[in-house]
Each structure stands twice: as structure tokens, then as C-alpha cells.
Amino acid sequence: MHAAFIQSLALAHRQATAPLPAEAFCALADQLLQVLFPERTARPLNSTDALEAVLYHWQTELAELLRAVLSPQEADQIAATCMAGLPQLRDKLLHDAAAIVAADPAAQGTVEVISTYPGFYAIALHRFAHGLYQLRVPRVPRLLSEYAHARTGIDIHPGARIGPSFCIDHGTGIVIGETAVIGAYVKIFQGVTLGALSVAKHMANLKRHPTIEDHTVIYAGATILGGSTVVGSHSIIGGNVWLTESVPSHSRVYHRAQIHVTRSEDPTADITFSI
Incomplete structure (x- = not known):
């Protein structure tokens, strides 16, 4: 094989940006939806202590994953900002679910919409990804939007x-x-x-x-x-x-x-x- 080609590949590998922990980010997004909407999980959490522990772990893991694209200080700050915004995020998504129920004669209620509708899922991941996009987190918002795209066929740019x-x-x-x-x-x-x-x-x-x-x-x-x-x-x-x-x-x-x-x-x- 041509030596120049091998050298160019070696240079590309040395200069390559580290890959995102894509599966971990996507799993964390799904975990968030399960915490915000117990309709999406087989194991609802029925105590405040359990919920606080899960959310604390979620914030810690998000900060750790964000260090793939941000400094440790920036990652911690953005994870804390995301945590603080969860009440508003849940409220927005409940209104989205209610709008789908009101508009779709086939919808049997918000539980069905939240737990099964691809439209709701795509909107939910978009609102989370858009929050990261507004905070200028690189690469991760598009990763989440493409994950939702692959699962639902709905392509919403995080911007x-x-x-x-x-x-x-x-x-x-x-x-x-x-x-x-x-x-x-x-x-x-x-x-x-x-x-x-x-x-x-x-x-x-x-x-x-x-x-x-x-x-x-x-x-x-x-x-x-x-x-x-x-x-x-x-x-x-x-x-x-x-x-x-x-x-x-x-x-x-x-x-x-x-x-x-x-x-x-x-x-x-x-x-x-x-x-």
C-alpha cells in the first residue's frame, strides 16, 4: 500500500477529535424522560428521597459526560443549569402532550401520548437538546436530535x-x-x-x-x-x-x-x- 496514504491516515488519526460517548448521552436523555414522566418507566419512584438521589446522580453523570466537549468547570455549570430548568421543561412537555391529546381524535389521554407517541418523544428530546444548544454546548445537541430522528423519523434541528x-x-x-x-x-x-x-x-x-x-x-x-x-x-x-x-x-x-x-x-x- 502507498506509504503516503498510510502517512495521511496516521496524521488524520493523530488529529482526530475524541468521539462522543454517544450511547451514554442518549441513555441519559431517556433516563431523564423516565424520571420526569413515570408513564415511561416500569419502575416509578414513589419517594422524594429516591427521586432526589436519581436526579443528583443524573446531574453528576451529565456533568461527567459533558467533560468530553467542555472544561470541567463549564460542564459542572451547565449540568447545574439543566437541573434547575427541569421544572420548566416538564411543564412545557405536559402542555405539548395536552395539545396532542386535544388535537388527535385517536389519542386516549396524556398517558398514552407520553408513553407511546413518537411525536411527543421527538418534541421532548428536542426541548432538551435545544436547551443545550442555547448554552452553546458543542456537538451534543445534534447528537440527541439525530438520536430522536433515528427513533422516530422526525428530524428537528436543535437550533x-x-x-x-x-x-x-x-x-x-x-x-x-x-x-x-x-x-x-x-x-x-x-x-x-x-x-x-x-x-x-x-x-x-x-x-x-x-x-x-x-x-x-x-x-x-x-x-x-x-x-x-x-x-x-x-x-x-x-x-x-x-x-x-x-x-x-x-x-x-x-x-x-x-x-x-x-x-x-x-x-x-x-x-x-x-x-
């Missing part, structure tokens, strides 16, 4: 700003970009993309993804693109819509496909569909 009472219905194939802003009481169905019109690298520090204002519903397969695109509050974006410009509040935006169904007079003939 996306999502307001309270967010509802994801079904969820598979949803993509929400880094600079997207979503208001309160927004509902999004499967296959929705909140993306950028351009992916040029020089736009890295610009707003590239749309803003979705309060009480908006976006149906399956809709694509909304651009950092200056604003969907006004109380709007409905229909399925398969392609939108690259702003619409005012209370808008109804639909993709109109013409579908014709014809049947031959011969009862044995096939039905013909044309779109």
Missing part, C-alpha cells in the same frame, strides 16, 4: 425555536431546520418540511428557515421554504402545498389536484383513475 403546546401528528418524514421559528399551538402532520431556499455555506449565520405563527395547522407533505417566509397566525396550509412566500394571518392555502374517476358501462371492467 429550531418551538413555542408552547406544539403538536406533531404521526410525524414520519418531518424536517424542521435550524433557524425555523414556530409559535404556540401549532400542529404539524407527517412529511412537512420547514426548510431553506438555499443551502449555500455563506448563509450559515442567517435566518434560512420559515416562521410559523401561533395556531397554525400544516397538513401532510407541505413544504415551506425560506428565512423571510412567514405563515401568519391561525392559518391552514393544506397537504402537498409548496410555499416560498409569506401569507397573512387566517390564510387558507391549498394544493388543488384534479382527480377524475370514471367507470365503464361494463360492470366487469376496471375503474380508471386519472390525476
Whole structure:
């Protein structure tokens, strides 16, 4: 084998950044959800002492793992900040669960949503990852978002700003970009993309993804693109819509496909569909 190639590989290995303890971070995120929501665990903790001990251990382990990307002092400080924010995180997620129950006729209650719905799980991991993102923790927020993506098919960049009472219905194939802003009481169905019109690298520090204002519903397969695109509050974006410009509040935006169904007079003939 060529010596220069081996030397280049050796240099790459010497310069490589240490890998994140990915499994440990993901397990810690799942443990957090189990503590915050006993519906997600087979072993609920029924005493304050047990809960305090588990949360103390969680904070200690988070600080230890964060030392892979931060100084010990920074890791300890951020772990303490995360611990202090847990009441607010749980409250936000309870409102998300309630929004899903209110919007989904199939939902049998918050216990079912919290314990089984992929949309809730994706939102929960996003809110945790977004908190780390805001604290400028490198790499870890994206690790958690990709973990949620792999488990649910829902791809939410940790930088996306999502307001309270967010509802994801079904969820598979949803993509929400880094600079997207979503208001309160927004509902999004499967296959929705909140993306950028351009992916040029020089736009890295610009707003590239749309803003979705309060009480908006976006149906399956809709694509909304651009950092200056604003969907006004109380709007409905229909399925398969392609939108690259702003619409005012209370808008109804639909993709109109013409579908014709014809049947031959011969009862044995096939039905013909044309779109």
C-alpha cells in the first residue's frame, strides 16, 4: 500500500477529535424522560428521597459526560443549569402532550401520548437538546436530535425555536431546520418540511428557515421554504402545498389536484383513475 496514504491516515488519526460517548448521552436523555414522566418507566419512584438521589446522580453523570466537549468547570455549570430548568421543561412537555391529546381524535389521554407517541418523544428530546444548544454546548445537541430522528423519523434541528403546546401528528418524514421559528399551538402532520431556499455555506449565520405563527395547522407533505417566509397566525396550509412566500394571518392555502374517476358501462371492467 502507498506509504503516503498510510502517512495521511496516521496524521488524520493523530488529529482526530475524541468521539462522543454517544450511547451514554442518549441513555441519559431517556433516563431523564423516565424520571420526569413515570408513564415511561416500569419502575416509578414513589419517594422524594429516591427521586432526589436519581436526579443528583443524573446531574453528576451529565456533568461527567459533558467533560468530553467542555472544561470541567463549564460542564459542572451547565449540568447545574439543566437541573434547575427541569421544572420548566416538564411543564412545557405536559402542555405539548395536552395539545396532542386535544388535537388527535385517536389519542386516549396524556398517558398514552407520553408513553407511546413518537411525536411527543421527538418534541421532548428536542426541548432538551435545544436547551443545550442555547448554552452553546458543542456537538451534543445534534447528537440527541439525530438520536430522536433515528427513533422516530422526525428530524428537528436543535437550533429550531418551538413555542408552547406544539403538536406533531404521526410525524414520519418531518424536517424542521435550524433557524425555523414556530409559535404556540401549532400542529404539524407527517412529511412537512420547514426548510431553506438555499443551502449555500455563506448563509450559515442567517435566518434560512420559515416562521410559523401561533395556531397554525400544516397538513401532510407541505413544504415551506425560506428565512423571510412567514405563515401568519391561525392559518391552514393544506397537504402537498409548496410555499416560498409569506401569507397573512387566517390564510387558507391549498394544493388543488384534479382527480377524475370514471367507470365503464361494463360492470366487469376496471375503474380508471386519472390525476
